[in-house]
Amino acid sequence: MDSKPTETSLPLNAPELYINRDLSLLAFNKRVLAQARNEAVPLLERLNYLCISCSNLDEFFEVRVASIIEMASIDPNTISADGTTPSEQLAKIAIYAHELVNKQYQVLNDILIPTLAEHNIRFIRRKDWTKAQHQWLTTYFNEELLPILTPVGLDSAHPFPRILNKSLNFIISLTGKDAFGRNSGRAILQAPRGLPRVVQLPAEATSSGPHDFVFLSSIIHEFINDLFSGMNVTGCYQFRVTRNSDFFVDDDAIDDLLLAVQGELAMRNYGDEVRLEIDANCADDTVNFLLERFHLTRDRLFLVNGPVNLNRIQEVNDCLDRPDLKFPPFKPSIPSCFGKDKDMFAAIRKNDVLLHHPFESFAPVVEFLRQASADPDVLVIKQTLYRTGADSPIVAALIKAARAGKVVTVVIELRARFDEKANIDLAAKLQEAAVHVVYGVVGYKTHAKMCLVLRREDKQLRNYVHLGTGNYHPRTAQIYTDYGLFSCDKELGEDVRRVFAQLTSLGKVTKLNKLLQSPFTLHKGLVEKIDRESQHAKNGKPAKIIIQVNAVVEEQLIKALYRASQAGVEVKLIVRGICCLRPGIPGVSDNIEVRAVIGRFLEHARLYVFANDGHQEVYASSADLMSRNMFKRVEVCFPIESKKLAARILHDLNLYLQDNSQVWFLQPDGTYRQHQLHDNETSVQAQALLLNELQA
Structure with a gap:
């Protein structure tokens, strides 16, 4: 990496110098999903990574997409740091999110389910049920499901029900008439949240081993006719709606914060719709009916080949005692x-x-x-x-x-x-x-x-x-x-x-x-320390910055890091999730490297290290480099003054900077490239080395 000062005519607020924060967050989920494909990861942990990527995507729509939709309606001409309007952001998110969802189901159907079957963990499709399995599931449906399922026929006396956020639902097409001569042609069935989404078959119902499972959606599909006596079910399709789950508390209009939060919390499950997931086999007229009902356009529609509530497959892990397919246990040490x-x-x-x-x-x-x-x-x-x-x-x-x-x-x-x-x-x-x-x-x-x-x-x-x-x-x-x-x-x-x-x-x-505190001194203090490194570099003195955080978003701090790079400061960023800074831009960020490490543990620490001309400073903090952390939260950033403890943190950070097995490098175009080991390259995994060093 060239550490000589560079120059450019490009202003540091130019949109092309910034990555969209929401596309960067989706890129993080893509890295998580990659762990589900990684054959070096234990099989059930790979399933877990798939579920985490789905859960993360749920929250992304509930919070981030919901907020952009609101911004598009309130102030459609707002321009983000990367130069896009809310509508433009939503269009890009739709493309990226659909690609990500398609990959999730591809990983499930083409990789994980077949590989799990090789280890005698099977998800049994309806067409493959044996006579014994069908008999057991019939009893299970009649005794455990039928008494608590309540289908709602849609007519003037039964309006479309309120659909709970992220709940499993079915839309059913019907012909014939009921006992009262009614039939609108459609009904809605909501699966209670307390029901397991994956049902384990007992030993008497299977001959292949103790780890056979059936999706709840498959059971309901198979026996749906039993809920509509005398009528004919012509279609049954699962669907799920994601709603705006962020809530607003007017700080200037409340007398009691507790009561205000309680009031908003009650409405979370019924916020505005932001996404609709439907079984890929659903008939077009039914898809259009649901889109119209939820006031959603096709860019928010996801037709999926599998359970719509994919993250609930995680329940399987709780049913399985298979240590051979999980991360080995460890015992953390105590000083x-x-x-x-x-x-x-x-x-x-x-x-x-x-x-x-x-x-x-x-x-x-x-x-x-x-x-x-x-x-x-x-x-x-x-x-x-x-x-x-x-x-x-x-x-x-x-x-x-x-x-x-x-x-x-x-x-x-x-x-x-x-x-x-x-x-x-x-x-x-x-x-x-x-x-x-x-x-x-x-x-x-x-x-x-x-x-x-x-x-x-x-x-x-x-x-x-x-x-x-x-x-x-x-x-x-x-x-x-x-x-x-x-x-x-x-x-x-x-x-x-x-x-x-x-x-x-x-x-x-x-x-x-000694503390730096937001919203008062933290942002200013960090900018000053970054600029001090820039001045050291300009004066020919040693200058280096190492930062490990979850996110890099705040524009003034990014500009300070760009200035440091232009001055010749070596900048190493270890960023787990969002990074809006573009490394490797000639004349701007030549001296900045951004890496992300995805491993067994979720990287969550926030560390700031400044070389300071030989008088090194090491800080730890609760704050990421985001506007909310700097200006809308109370955060503290504390110095590690013991030379021994500071050296220990530097040792840990250097392990992450040497990691060549679980590391992804951010490219100037905003994509991430996973490092591939060369034939003569020794594997270095920072988390594994720390486990080896520190566990009891």
Whole structure:
């Protein structure tokens, strides 16, 4: 890579320098889907990757497509950074999304189902049912399904029913008349969400082995006539509607954020329609009927060759005890300073401690709060919770502390997307235990990951803090890569205390010693540090930037990185998902490399490293390089000041920069190229190496 300064006449706000964020997000899902084709990945994990790509696509339509549709109607002339209007974006998304969906079903039908069958895991089609299987399924339908299925014949007394977001439904064509002489020709059947979408056949119904499955949709298709006595079913087609699931809370018009979120949450399942999925065999007149009913055009129609709720196939994994087809289990390690029955406060007083999840256990975070809740010298505990669960051991420790008489304050973000209901329930549970619960700052999501423990020691008060890049969620800490820092540094502790004061009280912005905080100093601080590297490079000094995040979107930060590249700074970006920056553009981003690593664990850490002329700075953060993180959320970015811990993070990042087996490189045209090993090239997998180094 040429590190000499380059020049160009192209302005840094030129649309051709930016990749559309939504097409970039679809490209991420394409990389996830590629894992389902990867023969080096265990077979059931490949099925899991397929389901994840489908679930991600659901959310993409529920949130991103829905917001662009709204923008197209409110302000159709809005131009995004890449120079496209909302309508133009929707047209491009339709092409890319249809291509992606076609590949999903191709992977399912042509690769995974046949390969699973080779391992005696079979999805049995109706035409292949044996007599014994048909007999068992007849009984299953009559006893388990028939009593709870409620078809609705469409006529003037039975209008088209409200269709729940992402639910499995069937539209049925009928001839003949019922007992009252009625027949509109069509009926709708909604499958209750509690029903399994994949039914496992018992041993007595199959002779091929214990792992035979039938799709719920196949069972309903086979026995649909039983629901319409005396009539003739001429067609039965599954369909699913995806709705706008984002909701708007008017920050200026609400008195109680909890009540406002509860009110909006009730409407989520019935938002505007944004996508329609139908069985590919559906008759054209029925397709047109549904499109008209849902006010959708053909670019939002997806005709699919398989179950419309493809992500629900994931249920199969729960039914199978096949460790030979899954990732091998591992036991995350615990630092020796946090060993069994050790005083965590004493360990933290001695040195800052860094944890790298999931390679290292999340248990010390839980134990930290457990010890704090039981310690008579602990007076105060303050905690942010973005995504967790009411049954979390974190929550149990906070409740125990409150009941022990400690002052416990929890900042819960009610608007953590798709976790709103869980967070409302969590707030109620904590309040019942006399925990002081607040919902942050109206208009700003609290996304920072912070815990503060105030402890009396030798007639003085000392702050202990935990700061993280990921949520306080023990389950996701097993599958997301994140960092967490324990420290009792005086200035850092005071900074965390001040941020909590902002969240729970009123007052002006207070100066922080070490933390960068959005929406106040984080964006400006990062731009300044990037520009400082540019100045070092111009002065002939060592200059390098390494950033690992989930997304790179914010335009001013992208421009700063472009300026750094033009100045000759070596810029290495490790970006899991969206990246709107184009690397390798002559005169603009020659010195920028963007790579994405897709492996066993979801890359979730946010790290920022600046060479700073030999005075290297390493930061970890809860924030990605997105406008929302910089300006509409409360985030913190914290320094890793211990040289030993900073060196450890550099070691980890270098593994990712050496990865040649799970890495994709972003090309100047916005596409991603997966690196292919050469014959004499030794495989390097960053996540596998970290597992080998850090697991117990």
